[in-house]
Amino acid sequence: MTRTQEGRSEERVCRPAHAPGLPSLRTAARLPAAFYERETTTVARELLGRILVRRLEGELLAGVIVETEAYGPDDPASHAWRGETRRNAVMFGPPGRLYVYLTYGMHWCMNAVTGPPGIGEAVLIRALEPLAGLEAMRRNRGGVPDRLLCSGPARACQALGITGAENGADLAGDAVYILEERVPVERVAAGPRIGIRHAVERPWRFHIPGSPHVSRR
DNA sequence: AGGATGATTCTCT
DNA sequence: GAGAATCATCCTT
Numbered sequence: 001m002t003r004t005q006e007g008r009s010e011e012r013v014c015r016p017a018h019a020p021g022l023p024s025l026r027t028a029a030r031l032p033a034a035f036y037e038r039e040t041t042t043v044a045r046e047l048l049g050r051i052l053v054r055r056l057e058g059e060l061l062a063g064v065i066v067e068t069e070a071y072g073p074d075d076p077a078s079h080a081w082r083g084e085t086r087r088n089a090v091m092f093g094p095p096g097r098l099y100v101y102l103t104y105g106m107h108w109c110m111n112a113v114t115g116p117p118g119i120g121e122a123v124l125i126r127a128l129e130p131l132a133g134l135e136a137m138r139r140n141r142g143g144v145p146d147r148l149l150c151s152g153p154a155r156a157c158q159a160l161g162i163t164g165a166e167n168g169a170d171l172a173g174d175a176v177y178i179l180e181e182r183v184p185v186e187r188v189a190a191g192p193r194i195g196i197r198h199a200v201e202r203p204w205r206f207h208i209p210g211s212p213h214v215s216r217r
Numbered sequence: 218a219g220g221a222t223g224a225t226t227c228t229c230t
Numbered sequence: 231g232a233g234a235a236t237c238a239t240c241c242t243t
Contacts, residue, residue, distance in 0.1 A: 069224070077224070087239055105236030107225045124224055154225050164238095195224055215225095 022183070025053050025060045025132060029180040030172040036095035040114040040121040044070040044206050047112065047123060049185035051131060052178050054160040061136055061160050063128025063150050064183055067207040067214045069193045071111070072121030076198035080120025090168045091120040098176055100157070100167040107154035108163050112171060112178070126153045126194075126205070129213040136161075152215040 031050065036043055047065050054061040071078040079088040079101065090099040091113055099111040099122050111122035128150035130137055137149045137159040150156040157163070162176060169175050189209040192200055194216070207214045 071224070079224075082240090085240070101224085102238060103223055104225050105223090105238075107223095107236095109224065111224085126224085152225070193224070197223090 022131075023051070023179055023181045025051070025062050025179075030177045031096070031180050032172065033094065033096035035180075036112055036114045036171070037116055038114065040072050040123060041070040041204060041206075043112065043114045044068040044123045044204065045188055046182075047125070047178070048188055048206060048208055049182040050178050051181070051183070052125065052128060052160075052176070054133070054162065054176050055174055056133070056136060056161045059133055059136055061133030062131040063156070063160075064131055065125060065127075065178075066129050066211040067125075067127035067205070069124040069126055069206070070114075070121075070204040071124060072115065073119070075121075075202075077193065077196040077200075077202075078120065078122075080122075081198075084120060088120060091122050093117060093168070096171045098162075098166055098169040098171055100162060100164055102164060103154075108157040109153040110157055110162055110166070110176075124153055125156060127151050127207070127211075127214045128156050128159075129211060130159070147212050151213050155215075 047068050050065050051062055052065055080091050084092045090097055094117045095113050097113045099113050100108055102108055111124050113122050115121040130149050140161055141149050141159050149159045166176055171178050185208060187209055189207050190203040191205050193205045
């Protein structure tokens with residue numbers, strides 16, 4: 001346990017930014033499009049433990065993906081359910097792109113597009129374990145406890161400064177990218193997705209059990 | 218042109 | 231556990 005400036009007690013949550021064995025955030029290989037061009041639930045599981053990197057104003061922010069949700073195939077809960085529209089068009093494009101949308105008028109959420117072109121499927125990135133650029137994340141998130149910096153799809157986007165401007169970005173590019181190397185993931189838990197009205201029974205939410213950074217403890 | 222609707226978060230009880 | 235905030239998008243007149 002450590003003490004924050006405000007005196008709250010909280011768990012020590014972050015891996016050392018330069019721990020041995022962690023890849024270089026700038027130069028390490030990124031996941032190729034072929035990784036994403038597979039069954040969406042498989043991609044959702046295998047994104048856990050990968051490092052998502054955000055280049056923001058010359059600074060590198062990063063976090064380990066600890067929670068995801070699969071959307072598709074044949075999924076009434078998916079934005080793609082009623083076909084392609086202007087908002088969800090990126091979902092129907094090539095895999096390995098970022099699909100960013102606005103919900104409730106104020107919250108951005110990000111997805112990794114999966115499956116072959118023409119198929120509208122994606123993986124919602126729901127939570128990250130902050131790894132680098134924590135000062136910027138704290139700034140972007142308004143000084144909440146570190147455990148809450150990226151513990152939800154909109155929180156993660158706010159922490160990383162991801163908005164509609166990043167919609168369609170190539171995840172093998174330089175603005176937002178995901179590394180190929182994976183930190184050890186002991187177990188993966190599967191359960192119902194959060195906040196949806198349709199197809200609530202499908203166990204398409206995946207997370208690393210025990211992580212203090214998932215959206216629900 | 219207008220109304221309904223969220224893959225959420227925060228604050229309060 | 232409930233309610234509000236807040237608006238781009240989508241679907242119906």
